[in-house]
Amino acid sequence: MLMLLTAVALATTQQATSTESPFRPLELPPPTPERSASGTPGPRYWQQRADYVIRATLDTAANVLSGTQRIYYINRSDDVLPFVWLQIDQNLFAPGSVAGALSQPPLRFAGGVVFDFSGKGFVGGMTISRFTAGGRRVTPTILGTMMRVELPRALRPDSGVTFELDWRFPIPPYGAGRMGRIGSRFYELGMWYPRMAVYDDVNGWNTLPFLGAGEWYLEYGDFDVSLTVPAGFVVAATGMNANAEATRTRQQRARLARALRSATAVPLITREEAQANATRAVPGTKTWRFIASGIRDFAWAAGPGLRWDASAWDGILVQTFYHPEATSWEPANGMLRHALIHFSEKLGRYPWPQITSVEGLVEGMEYPMIIFCPALEKREDQYWILAHELGHQWFPMQVGSDERRYPWMDEGFNTFTNYDAAESFFKGTPYADTVRRDLLSAYTAAARPGAEQPMITQPTEVRELYWNAYQKPALMLTILRDAVIGREEFDRAFRVYVQRWRSKHPQPADFFRTMENATGRDLDWFWRNWVLTTARLDQAVDSVTTTSGRDTTFIHLSNRAQMVLPVTLELRYDDNTTEMRQLPVEMWLLGSRFTYRVPTAKRLTGVAIDPRHAYPDVERRNNSWGRSR
Numbered sequence: 001m002l003m004l005l006t007a008v009a010l011a012t013t014q015q016a017t018s019t020e021s022p023f024r025p026l027e028l029p030p031p032t033p034e035r036s037a038s039g040t041p042g043p044r045y046w047q048q049r050a051d052y053v054i055r056a057t058l059d060t061a062a063n064v065l066s067g068t069q070r071i072y073y074i075n076r077s078d079d080v081l082p083f084v085w086l087q088i089d090q091n092l093f094a095p096g097s098v099a100g101a102l103s104q105p106p107l108r109f110a111g112g113v114v115f116d117f118s119g120k121g122f123v124g125g126m127t128i129s130r131f132t133a134g135g136r137r138v139t140p141t142i143l144g145t146m147m148r149v150e151l152p153r154a155l156r157p158d159s160g161v162t163f164e165l166d167w168r169f170p171i172p173p174y175g176a177g178r179m180g181r182i183g184s185r186f187y188e189l190g191m192w193y194p195r196m197a198v199y200d201d202v203n204g205w206n207t208l209p210f211l212g213a214g215e216w217y218l219e220y221g222d223f224d225v226s227l228t229v230p231a232g233f234v235v236a237a238t239g240m241n242a243n244a245e246a247t248r249t250r251q252q253r254a255r256l257a258r259a260l261r262s263a264t265a266v267p268l269i270t271r272e273e274a275q276a277n278a279t280r281a282v283p284g285t286k287t288w289r290f291i292a293s294g295i296r297d298f299a300w301a302a303g304p305g306l307r308w309d310a311s312a313w314d315g316i317l318v319q320t321f322y323h324p325e326a327t328s329w330e331p332a333n334g335m336l337r338h339a340l341i342h343f344s345e346k347l348g349r350y351p352w353p354q355i356t357s358v359e360g361l362v363e364g365m366e367y368p369m370i371i372f373c374p375a376l377e378k379r380e381d382q383y384w385i386l387a388h389e390l391g392h393q394w395f396p397m398q399v400g401s402d403e404r405r406y407p408w409m410d411e412g413f414n415t416f417t418n419y420d421a422a423e424s425f426f427k428g429t430p431y432a433d434t435v436r437r438d439l440l441s442a443y444t445a446a447a448r449p450g451a452e453q454p455m456i457t458q459p460t461e462v463r464e465l466y467w468n469a470y471q472k473p474a475l476m477l478t479i480l481r482d483a484v485i486g487r488e489e490f491d492r493a494f495r496v497y498v499q500r501w502r503s504k505h506p507q508p509a510d511f512f513r514t515m516e517n518a519t520g521r522d523l524d525w526f527w528r529n530w531v532l533t534t535a536r537l538d539q540a541v542d543s544v545t546t547t548s549g550r551d552t553t554f555i556h557l558s559n560r561a562q563m564v565l566p567v568t569l570e571l572r573y574d575d576n577t578t579e580m581r582q583l584p585v586e587m588w589l590l591g592s593r594f595t596y597r598v599p600t601a602k603r604l605t606g607v608a609i610d611p612r613h614a615y616p617d618v619e620r621r622n623n624s625w626g627r628s629r
C-alpha cells in the first residue's frame with residue numbers, strides 16, 4: 001500500500017515522462033553477428049583486405065606522378081560482389097569536380113590554419129589509362145572521386161581478385177592542405193594512388209565522395225612501393241626502406257645504426273650536408289623501395305635538400321626530415337619521441353618499426369607511419385602539431401574508423417589525447433596548467449544556440465568543423481573522464497576500445513557500447529547530450545532553506561537546460577571554512593529539481609556550483625547563492 005502511494009506521488013510530481021527522460025535508453029542499431037551488444041567485434045566480424053604493389057615515377061620536369069599498380073583484393077564478406085568501388089582523390093582537382101565547381105571559401109582552423117578544398121584553383125585530376133580485373137581489360141566508370149569497376153566474373157565470398165592499373169596525374173602545388181609541392185624541389189605526396197573503397201557490414205560499399213572536408217575510410221593490407229625519383233633526392237615514406245644499400249650512403253647507414261641505439265637525435269644528414277645537397281646536380285634517377293605491413297594507406301615526401309635526424313625508443317626509429325631554414329625543427333625529433341612514448345603508454349605501444357615526420361608546406365596531415373607538419377615559431381605550437389599528427393597513428397591509423405562520416409572518432413579522440421601529451425611535455429609551466437581551458441572558451445565562441453550542429457553530423461555539412469570534430473569531442477571526453485567516470489576507469493575503458501578495434505572498423509555504437517560495458521556505467525544519457533544532440537547545460541542553485549532548529553540545511557538545485565551532468569558543490573560556512581561535495585548524475589533521475597540535505601549545525605553562508613569552471617554552463621549567474629567567496 002505504501003509502495004503504491006509512493007508510485008502515485010512520483011507519477012504526479014515527476015516532470016520528465018519516460019519518453020522525455022534524459023536517461024531513456026539510446027536507440028542504437030541492434031547487435032549483429034558482426035558487432036556484439038557489448039561493443040566488441042562479433043563472432044562473425046569480417047572486413048575486406050587490399051594489398052598494394054605500386055611502382056611510381058616522379059617527373060620533376062613536368063610535375064607529373066605516374067604509376068603502375070597492382071591491388072590484390074580479398075572478399076571476406078558473405079556477399080557475391082558483381083562490382084567494386086575505388087577512390088581517386090586526385091579528382092578533387094579534376095575539371096568540373098564538386099569542390100571546384102562550388103569554389104567555396106577555405107575552412108579555417110585555430111592558429112590560422114586554412115584548408116582550401118578548391119586546391120586554390122588548380123585543375124588536374126587522375127587519368128586511368130589501363131585497368132584489368134583478373135587479367136581481363138575493363139573500362140571503369142569514373143564518377144567524381146569515385147570509380148566503379150564491373151568485374152568480368154563476380155567476386156565470390158572468400159576469394160580474391162587482382163587488379164592492375166596504370167595512372168598519372170599533374171601534382172598540384174597546393175593539394176587541399178593534405179599534399180603538394182614547392183616548385184620542383186620538394187614534394188609531399190598523399191592521396192596519390194587509387195585506393196579501394198571500404199565494403200562493410202553497415203553500408204555495403206562506402207561511396208560518399210571526397211569533397212575535401214571528410215577524410216578517408218580505408219581497408220588494411222600490405223604495401224610494396226617502389227618510387228623512382230631524381231638521383232639527388234632523399235625519400236621519406238610510410239614503411240621501411242627495403243633497399244638501403246642502393247639509396248643511402250655508407251655514412252648514412254652507419255649513422256642510422258647509431259641512431260637506433262640513441263635516445264637523442266643523431267643527424268643522418270647535417271645542416272651543411274643538406275645545404276650542399278640542395279644545390280648539387282646529380283644526373284639520373286634512383287628507385288627507393290618501401291615495404292609496410294597491416295596499414296591502411298601510404299604517403300611519401302621527396303626532395304634534395306632535407307636535413308635528417310633520427311633517434312629510437314624501444315626499438316622504434318623516430319625520424320625527422322626538414323629544410324635547413326626550418327630551425328624550429330631542431331628540437332622536433334625530441335618532441336616526436338616524447339609524444340610517441342606518451343601515446344604508447346596511454347593507448348598501447350606504437351605497432352610499427354618507424355615513425356617519420358616531414359616538415360614542409362602541408363599544415364598538418366597524417367598518414368600511416370609518416371606525418372606532414374609545418375615549421376612553427378612557437379615551441380608550444382610546434383609540439384602541438386607534431387603530437388596531433390602523431391596521435392593519429394592511433395586514431396584512425398590503428399583504430400580504423402570511418403573518417404568520411406565520423407571525424408569526431410579520429411580528430412576528436414586524438415585531440416583529447418593531445419591535451420594530455422601537451423600537459424605532460426610542458427609540465428610545470430603556465431601553458432600546461434591552462435591549455436585545456438581553450439575548450440571552454442571555444443564552447444562560448446563556437447557553440448552558438450540554434451547554430452550549433454550535433455557532433456554526429458557528417459563533416460561536409462558542418463559549418464564549425466574545428467569545434468564540432470576536434471574541440472567538442474575533446475571537451476566531452478575530458479568531462480566524461482574527470483567528472484563522470486573517474487580517470488583510472490576511463491583510461492582502462494578507452495584502452496579496451498583501442499585494443500578491441502585495432503586494425504578494424506568501429507562504428508559509433510561500438511564505441512558507446514564498449515565504454516558502457518567496460519566501465520559498468522549506463523552512459524546513454526551522456527552520448528545523447530554530447531554526440532546526438534546539441535543539449536546545453538544550465539545547473540542552478542534555486543534557494544537555500546533550513547529547518548526551524550537550524551540543524552539541517554536544504555540546498556534546492558535545478559537543472560534548467562536539457563543536458564544532465566553530475567554537480568560539484570562548494571559549501572562555505574560562517575566560520576569561513578569550505579567543503580566540496582560531488583553529487584552523482586543519478587540526482588536527476590527523478591526530475592530536474594533536487595534538494596540536497598546538509599546535516600550541519602554550522603551556518604551555511606554560500607553555495608557555488610562548478611566553482612572551478614570545468615563545465616560549459618551557459619548561465620553562470622545562477623550558479624551561486626549567498627557569499628561564495
Ligand SMILES: [Zn+2]
Pocket residue numbers: 388389392411414
Ligand atoms: Zn587531425
